[in-house]
Amino acid sequence: EVQLVESGGGLVQPGGSLRLSCAASGFTFSSYWMSWVRQAPGKGLEWVANIKQDGSEKYYVDSVKGRFTISRDNAKNSLYLQMNSLRAEDTAVYYCARVVPWEFGYWGQGTLVTVSS
Amino acid sequence: QSALTQPRSVSGSPGQSVTISCTGTSSDVGGYKYVSWYQQHPGKAPKLMIYDVSKRPSGVPDRFSGSKSGNTASLTISGLQAEDEADYYCCSYAGSYTYVFGTGTKVTVL
Numbered sequence: 001e002v003q004l005v006e007s008g009g010g011l012v013q014p015g016g017s018l019r020l021s022c023a024a025s026g027f028t029f030s031s032y033w034m035s036w037v038r039q040a041p042g043k044g045l046e047w048v049a050n051i052k053q054d055g056s057e058k059y060y061v062d063s064v065k066g067r068f069t070i071s072r073d074n075a076k077n078s079l080y081l082q083m084n085s086l087r088a089e090d091t092a093v094y095y096c097a098r099v100v101p102w103e104f105g106y107w108g109q110g111t112l113v114t115v116s117s
Numbered sequence: 118q119s120a121l122t123q124p125r126s127v128s129g130s131p132g133q134s135v136t137i138s139c140t141g142t143s144s145d146v147g148g149y150k151y152v153s154w155y156q157q158h159p160g161k162a163p164k165l166m167i168y169d170v171s172k173r174p175s176g177v178p179d180r181f182s183g184s185k186s187g188n189t190a191s192l193t194i195s196g197l198q199a200e201d202e203a204d205y206y207c208c209s210y211a212g213s214y215t216y217v218f219g220t221g222t223k224v225t226v227l
Contacts, residue, residue, distance in 0.1 A: 033214075035216075037218075044218060044219070044220050045155070045163065045206050045218040045221070046120075046218060047208075047215070047218060050214050050216075057214065059213065059214040059215055061118060061215070062118055095162060095163070102149075102151035102153070102168070102169065103151070103165060103168040103169070104153070104155070104208070105165050105174070106165075107162040108162065109162055110162060
């Protein structure tokens with residue numbers, strides 16, 4: 001059974017940093033593109049970032065370029081999102097998702113990030 | 118990277134059909150055959166319902182169907198059931214390994 005479990009969310013002040021993790025199991029993690037998708041409270045879904053199977057290619061939505069970094073450790077079956085210079089508008093539930101290959105086939109349960117002073 | 122446009126809400130009685138539209142541009146919906154649809158119940162993670170415009174993943178009832186014409190994709194739910202009440206989001210590949218989601222539609226079963 002495919003499982004994606006996010007962790008690392010919490011309350012952070014504007015300008016601060018946070019690192020999200022996503023632990024994958026039930027499939028060959030190194031064979032899939034992976035993504036982060038977020039959802040602000042009461043709002044819609046927004047794709048945030050993608051990473052290729054070997055980590056050699058990474059893509060971001062314009063609003064997080066230069067602030068967020070997606071990465072992965074295939075030996076640990078884990079996906080990460082390093083978030084720096086956080087803003088109030090980054091407040092959201094962050095989901096990790098498996099990309100198969102042009103859609104998000106499996107999702108984690110999400111982790112809440114709140115940016116507030 | 119503007120969000121795709123969906124109606125805010127649609128509703129129907131049990132057994133009826135409802136259709137949700139998803140309008141984009143030639144750079145996303147109109148330019149690729151990679152439109153997907155997601156169902157999200159309150160407090161839950163999204164679930165893939167349709168991919169590649171009209172394909173259903175294993176386990177998704179055939180009451181759900183998808184189509185596309187030009188820059189607009191559509192999701193139709195036939196034989197509406199109480200458990201179909203949820204938020205629905207379209208998503209399109211937008212080139213260069215980027216994606217754009219729709220604004221979301223709340224489906225209400227009357």
